[in-house]
Amino acid sequence: xxxxxxANNSAAKAQAKDFQAKTSRGEATRQKLLDAAEEVFGVxxxxxxxxxxxxxxxxxxxxxxxxxxxxxxxxxxELVRELNHDLRREISQAVTGLTSRREVEARGFAVFxxxxxxxxxxxxxxxxxxxxxxxxxxxxYRRLAQGYVQGVEAAMEGGEFRRLDPExxxxxxxxxxEFIGMRWVLWEGKDVPAKALDTVxxxxxxxxxxx
Amino acid sequence: xxxxxxANNSAAKAQAKDFQAKTSRGEATRQKLLDAAEEVFGVxxxxxxxxxxxxxxxxxxxxxxxxxxxxxxxxxxELVRELNHDLRREISQAVTGLTSRREVEARGFAVFxxxxxxxxxxxxxxxxxxxxxxxxxxxxYRRLAQGYVQGVEAAMEGGEFRRLDPExxxxxxxxxxEFIGMRWVLWEGKDVPAKALDTVxxxxxxxxxxx
Amino acid sequence: xxxxxxANNSAAKAQAKDFQAKTSRGEATRQKLLDAAEEVFGVxxxxxxxxxxxxxxxxxxxxxxxxxxxxxxxxxxELVRELNHDLRREISQAVTGLTSRREVEARGFAVFxxxxxxxxxxxxxxxxxxxxxxxxxxxxYRRLAQGYVQGVEAAMEGGEFRRLDPExxxxxxxxxxEFIGMRWVLWEGKDVPAKALDTVxxxxxxxxxxx
Amino acid sequence: xxxxxxANNSAAKAQAKDFQAKTSRGEATRQKLLDAAEEVFGVxxxxxxxxxxxxxxxxxxxxxxxxxxxxxxxxxxELVRELNHDLRREISQAVTGLTSRREVEARGFAVFxxxxxxxxxxxxxxxxxxxxxxxxxxxxYRRLAQGYVQGVEAAMEGGEFRRLDPExxxxxxxxxxEFIGMRWVLWEGKDVPAKALDTVxxxxxxxxxxx
DNA sequence: CATGAATGAGGCTTCATTCAT
DNA sequence: GATGAATGAAGCCTCATTCAT
Numbered sequence: 001x002x003x004x005x006x007a008n009n010s011a012a013k014a015q016a017k018d019f020q021a022k023t024s025r026g027e028a029t030r031q032k033l034l035d036a037a038e039e040v041f042g043v044x045x046x047x048x049x050x051x052x053x054x055x056x057x058x059x060x061x062x063x064x065x066x067x068x069x070x071x072x073x074x075x076x077x078e079l080v081r082e083l084n085h086d087l088r089r090e091i092s093q094a095v096t097g098l099t100s101r102r103e104v105e106a107r108g109f110a111v112f113x114x115x116x117x118x119x120x121x122x123x124x125x126x127x128x129x130x131x132x133x134x135x136x137x138x139x140x141y142r143r144l145a146q147g148y149v150q151g152v153e154a155a156m157e158g159g160e161f162r163r164l165d166p167e168x169x170x171x172x173x174x175x176x177x178e179f180i181g182m183r184w185v186l187w188e189g190k191d192v193p194a195k196a197l198d199t200v201x202x203x204x205x206x207x208x209x210x211x
Numbered sequence: 212x213x214x215x216x217x218a219n220n221s222a223a224k225a226q227a228k229d230f231q232a233k234t235s236r237g238e239a240t241r242q243k244l245l246d247a248a249e250e251v252f253g254v255x256x257x258x259x260x261x262x263x264x265x266x267x268x269x270x271x272x273x274x275x276x277x278x279x280x281x282x283x284x285x286x287x288x289e290l291v292r293e294l295n296h297d298l299r300r301e302i303s304q305a306v307t308g309l310t311s312r313r314e315v316e317a318r319g320f321a322v323f324x325x326x327x328x329x330x331x332x333x334x335x336x337x338x339x340x341x342x343x344x345x346x347x348x349x350x351x352y353r354r355l356a357q358g359y360v361q362g363v364e365a366a367m368e369g370g371e372f373r374r375l376d377p378e379x380x381x382x383x384x385x386x387x388x389e390f391i392g393m394r395w396v397l398w399e400g401k402d403v404p405a406k407a408l409d410t411v412x413x414x415x416x417x418x419x420x421x422x
Numbered sequence: 423x424x425x426x427x428x429a430n431n432s433a434a435k436a437q438a439k440d441f442q443a444k445t446s447r448g449e450a451t452r453q454k455l456l457d458a459a460e461e462v463f464g465v466x467x468x469x470x471x472x473x474x475x476x477x478x479x480x481x482x483x484x485x486x487x488x489x490x491x492x493x494x495x496x497x498x499x500e501l502v503r504e505l506n507h508d509l510r511r512e513i514s515q516a517v518t519g520l521t522s523r524r525e526v527e528a529r530g531f532a533v534f535x536x537x538x539x540x541x542x543x544x545x546x547x548x549x550x551x552x553x554x555x556x557x558x559x560x561x562x563y564r565r566l567a568q569g570y571v572q573g574v575e576a577a578m579e580g581g582e583f584r585r586l587d588p589e590x591x592x593x594x595x596x597x598x599x600e601f602i603g604m605r606w607v608l609w610e611g612k613d614v615p616a617k618a619l620d621t622v623x624x625x626x627x628x629x630x631x632x633x
Numbered sequence: 634x635x636x637x638x639x640a641n642n643s644a645a646k647a648q649a650k651d652f653q654a655k656t657s658r659g660e661a662t663r664q665k666l667l668d669a670a671e672e673v674f675g676v677x678x679x680x681x682x683x684x685x686x687x688x689x690x691x692x693x694x695x696x697x698x699x700x701x702x703x704x705x706x707x708x709x710x711e712l713v714r715e716l717n718h719d720l721r722r723e724i725s726q727a728v729t730g731l732t733s734r735r736e737v738e739a740r741g742f743a744v745f746x747x748x749x750x751x752x753x754x755x756x757x758x759x760x761x762x763x764x765x766x767x768x769x770x771x772x773x774y775r776r777l778a779q780g781y782v783q784g785v786e787a788a789m790e791g792g793e794f795r796r797l798d799p800e801x802x803x804x805x806x807x808x809x810x811e812f813i814g815m816r817w818v819l820w821e822g823k824d825v826p827a828k829a830l831d832t833v834x835x836x837x838x839x840x841x842x843x844x
Numbered sequence: 845c846a847t848g849a850a851t852g853a854g855g856c857t858t859c860a861t862t863c864a865t
Numbered sequence: 866g867a868t869g870a871a872t873g874a875a876g877c878c879t880c881a882t883t884c885a886t
Contacts, residue, residue, distance in 0.1 A: 237849060695857090695872085700855095
């Protein structure tokens, strides 16, 4: 009954929880599908990727896909949620114990760049999420922003940062990270060079103004 | 999505120059299509928008579309090129004559935010361009970056800016602008609030570090 | 009102006589269209050729086509009729005055091969005529066969040819000519080689059987 | 005709091998499509036949077609290959064991005529193959010619046939067969009459010249 | 005579999804 | 759990033809 991914239907989606495998064989199949999806989406983008592409890469039959996921949109959403979760975990682990905010920012950028390099396949299409599921898209960035906001607020209260609007700072930092990552990691497939990292840190901490 | 648009074919596109209307009636129709496309793409995104959507909104027959554009991709590319051109023009006009770099940046951000507010329909999908035509996408940002780089270099030589890598600065500034614009203009449909503007300027010019 | 070339409608066609130009300027345009059509049909075949192709090659506007011809099918039919007429004329001129039937056949084959070489563009698609206008197709070959039948009958009565069914002989001769022409002229774009011509004549006059 | 089938793309075709059904149900569907295609192509010709025509006649959904064949061109090519294969098999079986070349030719013609009568649907459009896939077209006739050439050469060496160019003889024989078949089988839907068969055999073996 | 914009029916193809096995 | 055949809606695009200028 070909419904085509008609409009966002987050409510329904929340209900129709993705199938939970009961056996280890099932769990393996499910994982194969997720791995395949990550690669396929990354290479072709969400819209050009087809579920046949995914099942082919996963080495399972087309029907098998629907045993584990209600639809194309759902496996994508799961990947995005995982991505968000993993990124936040990696960052928070990396900065735990650091005392200076300067170090926190430096580590944060570095971890972010290495994260998107590792997950460049999927990260490449983050922006498409907006047109797959707008709520999911906002959720992704808001969730990320939250972490920043807290840290930034603490730094301001501790006197390490000047007093500015924390949310704006959070989005600005994310913007910088994304664009620098895009320029070197996604476009060139390379690490962000040291001079760029230094420049970013210099800009962020001390601004552009000469003295 | 039933696309087809087989891979990027920039070579072919360069050749098959968009049709040049020979009468004013034709020119009007072409413009109707362009306007309709801008709105439709903005609302549904590139992939979910169909050329039927566009012709319906433009009030012409489906076949008429193909009198003026070789395909869906081409009208999109033209819109992106226009967008880029207009944005650069508006910014350069706005900063002409300004002497202090601080003012240039302030004006630049302000103009950018009002620009994407005016063209929020189309701007909303800039990121999708990458999956429609990767070269076009890179061209868009590189072209934008160029302008920045020159200005930033001049400011460094003039002693107004500290010495940092100009390209990195350019991408960082674009990232900030995009994310702040996304947060308030695209998500909320509002102007960027003064506190955000101030924060951005403060960050950019003087950094986050206290004193 | 897109009718698409629906079914053969020879009756209607006979009525809707192709437009007769009244001025020499008009006659020139008409001829440009016919020339262009011959080439375009020859290269792309009837079905893949479009009337835009023809008007483009002729250097006139699309609408102009319909000033001179009721439709795509009609210009094609006219070309086929011309072809048939010219071929018959060339052959009959070439064999006029020849006394021996052997010479008549030899000349006939030679003229046919040089004719299709000259008109290979159009001749290449003779077989498609069947699916454009079945009656026209049969008319073409029947008309050609007629000439043969008369000559063959005369040769039989004159004792030059053995007594066989003249119509069968006519079609057999046409088949030989077409296939030999196809093999060397249409496929290779060359003249039919002497050895082939000799073989054909030997076969036709004296058969394959070793004395 | 709204085709699309962009130029000959034999390379791609070689790769995208027609789908091999994995179940008997699938095999049955595939065969239904092949049968329907043979009829539809025969009646309407390749270009006027649509894949909807085929699926309707086969009683399956339009999409099902593409489960088994990459496109219209491909099912057609398969039919042509089958046709060629079957024809050669039937002829070679029929002449196996015959000692006199005269008998071989007589049987060959007879089998050919009954073959095209049985497959008149498809055979009717053999000539269109040239404009669908030129290579396939030449392959068809060259392959057929090969068989003839060998037989003819053997007959010459055995002293049964006069020494002539074997390839020319092969194409001439094919031409005769096609045109006689066209005249009676394809045009009239009848068997080739005895008088025509006799005439053909007479011509071929002993020529037209009166002793 | 000539032009070129406009039309809309119709063709090919893709693909998310369902379902019987 | 897994399979793979089947579906049909929907998308892109072509083109013969009409018509106002």
